[in-house]
Amino acid sequence: MGKLGRFACIFTPMALSIASLLCLLLVFLGGLNKNDSNLSSLWFFRADASDFLANPDFDLISGTDIDDHILQAFRTSASSNKLKDFYTVHLWNYCSGDIKGDDFKLTYCSPRQASFWFNPEEVWGLNNTAAERFFPKQLDKGLDVYRKVSKWMFAAYSIAFWVTVAEIVLGIFAIFSRWGSFVTTIASTASTIMTLAASATSTALYGSLTGAFNTVLKPYHIKGELGHKMMVVTWLAVAFSFGAGLFWLISTCCCSGKSDKKRVKVEKTPYTYERVASPYLGHREQHGGSHEMHNMGPQQTGKVSAYEPFRHT
Incomplete structure (x- = not known):
């Protein structure tokens, strides 16, 4: 088959590995630039407070001091412009903006930092207020779990990204031998495991956070939403990585890369x-x-x- 056949054999796993890397790159680039509508649309979670801001003077439940304290804190945050129409949470940071009709316009993105987690009490200016003491315990527990797990999630995405880079580099050496494919398969397996772990963690984490927001803050007309586009991108990274690992494994058994040379064996004519x-x-x-x-x-x-x-x- 030769080197050309060997190259054709590893083209599919190499292309799948690059596709997985591009998906992981999109996860990292989400929220990078508030002026880029494509990247800004890639978020894990969105908190929508536009309904509250449209009517901050509504009466919640009469005779409930705890709810009144939290409601007053939200009103104070809204009057000081600390509470925006919506917030989107990304891997590195969060962004906020205004809603005009059906248009979500970003006006601010926080500085990027590793192991980022979105703390609504701090962002909304509710810390060091009465609302902090009376903040719903269910949401507090959810935020505490979110803070701890977000560190692991960020580490898993980082490891998955760099192991996928190593997989692609090793894949170049796989052109020359099946041993190269074997080593690349090991790297691809590690990449798939870490990408799967990161995607599963982010899905469960932000799914739980969305549920907590919609349960606890629903009386305040604040709702949460899971980022479906980001979920599609991160799970595509898993699918591409799994497919690449499968084809890398196949390439260890097929397409040796050695030319099949016909050896002409000259024998003496019998009865000479x-x-x-x-x-x-x-x-x-x-x-x-x-x-x-x-x-x-x-x-x-x-x-x-x-x-x-x-x-x-």
């Missing part, structure tokens, strides 16, 4: 003969143009036989 000296006729010597026979056998004959012996080979 070689002429040998006769033990009966002896050999001839020339002396002055005359021929003299010397008998090599035990008896001498004065005649030259017409028979010429041959040796079978």
Whole structure:
């Protein structure tokens, strides 16, 4: 098959590995630039407070001091412009903006930091207020779990990204041998495991956070939403990585890359003969143009036989 066939054999897993890397890159680039509508649309979670801001003076439940404290804190945050229409949470940071009709316009993105987690009490200016003491315990517990797990999630995405880069680099060496494919398969397996772990963690984490927001903050007209586009991108990364690992494994068994050279084996034609000296006729010597026979056998004959012996080979 040769090197060309070997290259064709690893083209599919290499393309799938690159596709997985691009999906992971999109996860990292989400929220990078508030002016880029494509990247800003890639978020894990969105909190929508536009309904509250549209009517911040609504009466919640009469005779409930705890709810009134939280409601008053939200009103204070809204009056000081700390509470925006919506917030989107990304891997590195969060962004906020205004809603005009059906248009979600980003106006601010926080600085990017590793192991980021979205703390609504701090972002909305509710810390060091009465609302912080009375904030629903269910949401507090959810945020505490979110803070701890978000560190693991960020580490899993980072490891998955760099292991996928290593997989692609090793895949170049896989062009030359099946041993290269074997080493690349190991890297691909690690990449798939980490990508799967990161995607499963982010899905469960932000799914739980969405549920907590919609349960606890629903009376305040604040709702949460899971980022479906980001979920599609991160699970596509898993699918591409799994497919790449499968084809890398297949390439360890097929397409050796060695040319199939036909070896022409020359054999002697059967039943050939070689002429040998006769033990009966002896050999001839020339002396002055005359021929003299010397008998090599035990008896001498004065005649030259017409028979010429041959040796079978």
